[in-house]
Amino acid sequence: xxxxxxxxxxxxxxxxxxxxxxxxxxxxxxxxxxxxxxxxxxxxxxxxxxxxxxxxxxxxxxxxxxxxxxxxxxxxxxxxxxxxxxxxxxxxxxxxxxxxxxxxxxxxxxxxxxxxxxxxxxxxxxxxxxxxxxxxxxxxxxxxxxxxxxxxxxxxxxxxxxxxxxxxxxxxxxxxxxxxxxxxxxxxxxxxxxxxxxxxxxxxxxxxxxxxxxxxxxxxxxxxxxxxxxxxxxxxxxxxxxxxxxxxxxxxxxxxxxxxxxxxxxxxxxxxxxxxxxxxxxxxxxxxxxxxxxxxxxxxxxxxxxxxxxxxxxxxxxxxxxxxxxxxxxxxxxxxxxxxxxxxxxxxxxxxxxxxxxxxxxxxxxxxxxxxxxxxxxxxxxxxxxxxxxxxxxxxxxxxxxxxxxxxxxxxxxxxxxxxxxxxxxxxxxxxxxxxxxxxxxxxxxxxxxxxxxxxxxxxxxxxxxxxxxxxxxxxxxxxxxxxxxxxxxxxxxxxxxxxxxxxxxxxxxxxxxxxxxxxxxxxxxxxxxxxxxxxxxxxxxxxxxxxxxxxxxxxxxxxxxxxxxxxxxxxxxxxxxxxxxxxxxxxxxxxxxxxxxxxxxxxxxxxxxxxxxxxxxxxxxxxxxxxxxxxxxxxxxxxxxxxxxxxxxxxxxxxxxxxxxxxxxxxxxxxxxxxxxxxxxxxxxxxxxxxxxxxxxxxxxxxxxxxxxxxxxxxxxxxxxxxxxxxxxxxxxxxxxxxxx
Ligand code: ADQ
Numbered sequence: 001x002x003x004x005x006x007x008x009x010x011x012x013x014x015x016x017x018x019x020x021x022x023x024x025x026x027x028x029x030x031x032x033x034x035x036x037x038x039x040x041x042x043x044x045x046x047x048x049x050x051x052x053x054x055x056x057x058x059x060x061x062x063x064x065x066x067x068x069x070x071x072x073x074x075x076x077x078x079x080x081x082x083x084x085x086x087x088x089x090x091x092x093x094x095x096x097x098x099x100x101x102x103x104x105x106x107x108x109x110x111x112x113x114x115x116x117x118x119x120x121x122x123x124x125x126x127x128x129x130x131x132x133x134x135x136x137x138x139x140x141x142x143x144x145x146x147x148x149x150x151x152x153x154x155x156x157x158x159x160x161x162x163x164x165x166x167x168x169x170x171x172x173x174x175x176x177x178x179x180x181x182x183x184x185x186x187x188x189x190x191x192x193x194x195x196x197x198x199x200x201x202x203x204x205x206x207x208x209x210x211x212x213x214x215x216x217x218x219x220x221x222x223x224x225x226x227x228x229x230x231x232x233x234x235x236x237x238x239x240x241x242x243x244x245x246x247x248x249x250x251x252x253x254x255x256x257x258x259x260x261x262x263x264x265x266x267x268x269x270x271x272x273x274x275x276x277x278x279x280x281x282x283x284x285x286x287x288x289x290x291x292x293x294x295x296x297x298x299x300x301x302x303x304x305x306x307x308x309x310x311x312x313x314x315x316x317x318x319x320x321x322x323x324x325x326x327x328x329x330x331x332x333x334x335x336x337x338x339x340x341x342x343x344x345x346x347x348x349x350x351x352x353x354x355x356x357x358x359x360x361x362x363x364x365x366x367x368x369x370x371x372x373x374x375x376x377x378x379x380x381x382x383x384x385x386x387x388x389x390x391x392x393x394x395x396x397x398x399x400x401x402x403x404x405x406x407x408x409x410x411x412x413x414x415x416x417x418x419x420x421x422x423x424x425x426x427x428x429x430x431x432x433x434x435x436x437x438x439x440x441x442x443x444x445x446x447x448x449x450x451x452x453x454x455x456x457x458x459x460x461x462x463x464x465x466x467x468x469x470x471x472x473x474x475x476x477x478x479x480x481x482x483x484x485x486x487x488x489x490x491x492x493x494x495x496x497x498x499x500x501x502x503x504x505x506x507x508x509x510x511x512x513x514x515x516x517x518x519x520x521x522x523x524x525x526x527x528x529x530x531x532x533x534x535x536x537x538x539x540x541x542x543x544x545x546x547x548x549x550x551x552x553x554x555x556x557x558x559x560x561x562x563x564x565x566x567x568x569x570x571x572x573x574x575x576x577x578x579x580x581x582x583x584x585x586x587x588x589x590x591x592x593x594x595x596x597x598x599x600x601x602x603x604x605x606x607x608x609x610x611x612x613x614x615x616x617x618x619x620x621x622x623x624x625x626x627x628x629x630x631x632x633x634x635x636x637x638x639x640x641x642x643x644x645x646x647x648x649x650x651x652x653x654x655x656x657x658x659x660x661x662x663x664x665x666x667x668x669x670x671x672x673x674x675x676x677x678x679x680x681x682x683x684x685x686x687x688x689x690x691x692x693x694x695x696x697x698x699x700x701x702x703x704x705x706x707x708x709x710x711x712x713x714x715x716x717x718x719x720x721x722x723x724x725x726x727x728x729x730x731x732x733x734x735x736x737x738x739x740x741x742x
Contacts, residue, residue, distance in 0.1 A: 012169040019165040023158050030157060034150045035115060035125060038077075042127030042143040045072070053083070053141070054133050062092060069094045079124060080144040085136050097144060101126060106140050116147070123147040242714040244500070248297040250718055254725040259391045260300035263382055263407065264400035265346065267332055268292050269323045270308035278310040280325045282616065289616075289640055290497050291400070294717040295330040301389045303382060305346075306334030335385050337378060344374025346403065347577050354402040356580075357437055358426045359635040360661075361541045363580055367438050376406060379446075383410035393417050396724055399450070401425045406442065409449025412488070419724045422450040423495065426637045427663075428460040431470040441471055448474070448485040451727055454495040454720060456638045456663035461492050491727070495720050496667060497638045501712035503647045507620040512651045519625035525566055525604050530690055532567035533626035535619055535641050537574040538611060540584045543632035543659060543676040544569060548591045550632070550682030551606055555599055557680075558687055563603025565690060567630070568622060571611045585611065623648035628655040628689040631662060632676035638663035642671065643708050652698040652705070655689035657682070667707055670700040 049072065056065045069081040073094050082093025084103035091103050098119045101109070109115065109128040117124040125147050131139035240246055251260075268288045269280045282288065295302055306312065306319070315321045315334055322328035337345070348371030357365040382404065386397055394417035399407050401424065408420045424447075434440055444467060447453055455461050461481060469476050474485035481492045510518070520527050532551070536542040547569070555562050571588065575581045589609065596605040614622075623629065629645040639662040646656065646668070658664060658671035665673050672685040 011173055012166065015165040015169040016162070019162050023161060026157055026161060027154050030154060031150060034147070034153075038125040038145045038147075039115065039127060041077075042125075042129060042145070045078070045143055046127075046129040046141050049141075050132060054131070054135070057083075057085075057133075057139075058135065065092055066094070077145050077149065078143065079121070079146040080142075082142040082144075083131075084138075084140045084142065086138045091142070093142065096121075097142065098124065101142060101144070103140070106142065109142075110140075117144075121146075123150065240715075240718075242501075242710075242712050242718060244297045244714060247294070247714040247718050251298045251721060254722060255298075255396065259395035260298050260398070260721075261386055261389055261395050262291055262295060262300065262302045262398045262400065263386060263404060264288075264291070264302070264304050265350070265403040267304035267306065267308075267311075267334065268295070268302060269321075269325065269332065271310040271314045271321075272308050273310040273313075278314065280323070281308070281613070283613075289499065289644075290713050290716065291398075294713070296324075297714070297717075299330045301331055301333055303333045303335060303385050303389060305342075306336055312336075333385060333389050335382060337381075341374050341378050341381075343577075344368075344371040345378035347575065349375035350403045351575050351578055352580070353437065354405070354443075355426065355541075357434065358402065358429055359541045360427075360429065360433070361634040363540055365436060367436075369438075372439055379404055379406040379410055382407055383414055386411050387414040390415055390418070394419065394728070396421065396721070396728075398423065398720075406446035407449075408453075409446045412449040419452075419728055420450045421452045421454065421720050421724055422447060423454040423497075423720070424460070424464075424637075425456075425497070427457075427635055428455060428463045428467070430463050431467045434463075434467050435471075440467075444468055444472055445485065448472075448483060448488070448490045450490050452491045452493055452720065452723055454493050456494070456496050457666060458494045460637070460663075461494050465492055491723070493720075493723065495716055496663060496711065497640070497716050498708060498711050498713045499640055499643045499647055500714070501647065501709045503620070503644075507617055507648065508624075508650055510621060510624070512624045512649075512653070515621045515624035519568075519622055523568065523608050525608075529604060530561075530565045530628075531626045532565065532628045532630055532686070532689075533622050533645070534567065534569040534571075534630050534632075535614075535622065535644075536569075536571055538571040538581065538585050538588065539574055540580065541634055541636065543634045544571065544588050545584075545591060546634065546676040546679070546682070547630055547632040548588070548595055548607060549679045550630075550676075550686060552595045552598070553679045553683035554686045555595075555606055557683055561687075561690065562599050562606070566604050566606055566608055568608040568610065568626070570614055570619065570622060571609065572613050573611060619644070620648045623654075624651075626654060628657060628686070630657045630682075630686070631659055631664070632657075632674070632682065633659045633662050634676060636662040636664070640664075642668060646701065646704045646708050649701055649705070652701045653694065654701065655692050655697055656700075656704065657685045657689055667711065668704050670703045 049068075052068065053065070056068060065083070069083075069092075072078055072081050073096060080094045080096040080098070082091045082097045082101065084091050084106055087104050087106065089103055091097065091101070098117065098121065100117060100119060106128045109126045115126050117126050125145040127143045127145070129141045129143070131141060133139060240250070266283055266288055268282065268291070270283055272279050272281055282292075291302075301320075306315070311334055319334045319336070320331050321334070322331050348366075348368060352366040353371065354365070356363040386395075386407075390397075393415060395415065396419045397411055397415075399411070399420060399422040404422075408422050411418055411420055428434075437443060447464075448468070453464070455464065465476055465478065465481065465483065468474050468483050468485070472485060474483050476483050483490045483492060516531075517527060519525075520529060520531070525531070534544065534547055536544060538544070547567075551567050554565075569588075569592070573585070576585075589611070592607040592609040595607055599606050623645045626645075629642070631639055631642045631645075633639055636659070639658075642656055642658050642662065642664040645654065656668065656671040658668060658673055659676045660673050661676070665671070672688060674682050674685045676682060
């Protein structure tokens with residue numbers, strides 16, 4: 001409509017102007033036509049009346065002549081008729097002959113070009129014709145025609161001319177608007193099909209692609225576009241210094257304050273009752289460590305299981321509480337679970353089933369149908385909470401981890417237009433291993449409710465896509481790494497997680513020298529002692545037993561280090577309700593005791609085991625106090641401890657020993673990469689670390705710090721959210737949002 005007005009109005013004005021400008025021209029033209037016409041008419045009349053008039057003249061019948069003339073003027077256009085026998089004679093004429101026409105002046109009219117007389121009666125055409133008579137050689141007939149009809153006609157012509165141009169303007173506008181609309185629609189359809197990559201695969205009007213010969217070209221084209229896009233994205237990303245502030249600015253620009261909801265099992269702040277006061281504790285979790293800065297940056301809603309002893313006391317009537325407690329920036333919406341729900345969903349299916357299933361740590365998964373039923377019910381409960389917290393129909397929902405495999409498709413049912421980004425923080429096994437799960441199809445189908453599904457490494461993405469291919473009726477595109485299932489597309493992407501950079505100033509406040517002396521003193525260790533550090537949840541996947549075995553082997557093979565080297569293991573209690581974890585804790589404790597007993601006589605204990613939670617600041621103090629950090633996970637999605645150790649060492653000292661089975665090993669090749677199952681290799685790495693010259697430590701540490709700085713957690717979140725924003729933009733362009741339909 002706007003287009004029509006913008007186009008039609010000026011066009012009409014232009015055409016009206018043209019009509020106005022050419023009207024006098026047309027006037028002149030029509031006048032000359034009429035004059036010419038009247039000239040011919042006059043000649044015709046004169047020729048016709050010559051004979052009877054000559055007879056009447058010869059008979060001298062003046063009265064009859066006047067009657068004859070009067071009869072002639074009954075013609076509506078013939079205004080007057082007269083006859084002059086000689087220039088000096090008196091005109092014999094009808095009364096209507098204008099007085100300006102006198103016999104003596106007829107010569108003037110004979111020679112005139114336009115024959116026009118503007119009399120008191122209006123415009124007149126005067127024609128003077130000679131009589132062909134030997135009796136009156138000077139006789140002249142005067143015919144006067146009324147030309148007022150010419151003025152009337154001219155007015156009419158102008159009016160018609162105006163209508164004609166207006167009509168023309170309307171037709172031209174209509175045709176133009178129709179053509180514009182048709183070509184806009186066609187262009188849009190073309191764009192849509194191009195965006196869907198169908199441009200070359202589908203002919204207009206054809207329901208199915210029917211140009212198979214173009215398929216390879218279309219695929220090549222699509223791949224080229226994707227490569228260009230990803231190149232451009234990488235370039236754009238490289239130019240950004242990723243900080244909480246730049247992430248916030250990008251989110252403001254790209255997502256314009258869109259509704260962001262995070263869902264995870266673990267809450268970022270747990271309120272615990274300690275006697276008569278309530279304490280807000282941050283749990284020891286990589287996931288929380290990674291997502292907390294993002295939520296601070298974009299102030300959304302974090303939905304999580306309320307598990308603290310004082311959680312219910314601090315929430316409002318909608319079960320919400322603003323956090324962080326000292327400087328509220330976002331809110332937690334707590335979901336309450338019954339003891340049965342927690343036992344079945346969390347301890348049962350998630351941690352006795354999915355966790356060992358996805359980690360190759362030689363602990364058998366246990367699957368019970370009762371646990372599965374609770375897992376389904378709790379996922380449904382969280383889906384309802386998401387729908388309840390959503391402020392718009394199309395929020396961006398970030399679903400976290402293996403506790404919520406079914407949640408993406410359940411959210412999709414509640415909010416079809418939501419953009420759902422699911423991040424799987426743990427590894428994804430190969431299809432053979434995953435086949436163990438009795439509900440494998442449901443789990444995979446649930447995850448395919450996501451718009452984007454993220455893993456830490458490409459290897460895990462490959463395993464997931466292979467699993468889909470093996471078990472579901474889905475279309476897998478390995479070029480674009482997308483899965484089409486149930487009419488929806490899920491992009492499977494690699495987003496290596498990281499930590500905030502730079503670390504909070506508070507973490508690095510205490511100097512390395514003070515940390516070294518302070519930590520040794522706190523643990524009754526001699527000041528000159530070489531110190532190793534391990535920080536983990538007390539989980540069997542972290543390889544703590546293998547780590548201790550490597551320390552024992554080091555001391556066995558290199559007894560000169562007994563009493564000169566100790567290893568502090570900080571182990572946060574975790575999932576203590578599960579038998580495997582209880583056994584694992586017992587095994588770790590027993591092993592530390594045995595090794596310490598074995599080498600105790602010769603000075604400080606080789607292993608200092610601290611099974612307790614520590615605040616992040618204390619953990620950083622240990623990192624800064626140590627000479628080496630040993631991460632020996634048997635299987636780990638990423639492992640943030642490795643990156644935290646690197647971030648803590650602004651003195652560019654310290655050696656990182658890192659298991660080859662962590663996602664982090666792919667990003668930090670400057671660490672000493674080891675196989676945790678190979679005790680001799682690990683012992684050799686420990687020895688190398690203890691003896692490593694300061695310059696080599698600095699070179700390795702510098703490279704690792706550069707990588708962690710560049711690929712920090714803000715980039716992790718920013719990339720996912722930018723991809724989501726691009727997906728939403730594309731969705732809006734082709735008339736859809738959320739999961740892109742195939
Ligand atoms: P986690 O298995 O929890 O995370 P990790 O990545 O190592 O493992 O993160 C643990 C976090 O907890 C670190 O921030 C660490 O500092 C902290 N932490 C550990 N022990 C602690 C203690 N005793 N006291 C205080 N803090 C402690 C899962 C996956 C990982 C993946 C992360 C993030 O298993 O592979 O890297 O999610 O995606």
